[in-house]
Amino acid sequence: MTDEQWESICHGCGACCFEKKIDRQGNVHTTAVPCRFLDIHDRTCRMYSQRLLIEEDCIQLTPQNISKLSWLPETCAYRALQRDNIQT
């Protein structure tokens, strides 16, 4: 899969760009606090090409790390892809 194909999987919901809290039991709770660079109206990152340089908490999603990122929303297109790959 090319980088472009990988990027095209994202449906741009922006749900991953809200702060998360993880409780003592390991449950993930998404807050209503967006990343400072998230355009709240169109749900895009205003600094997308530089995000990894300027926001230390931003993580690049890759085929290798998706399965380790338990805080990604259930609705995330990459999680759905991962679920599909496990089931096939």
Ligand code: SF4
């Ligand atoms: S939650 Fe997943 S599908 Fe939604 S914007 Fe983030 S990476 Fe894309």
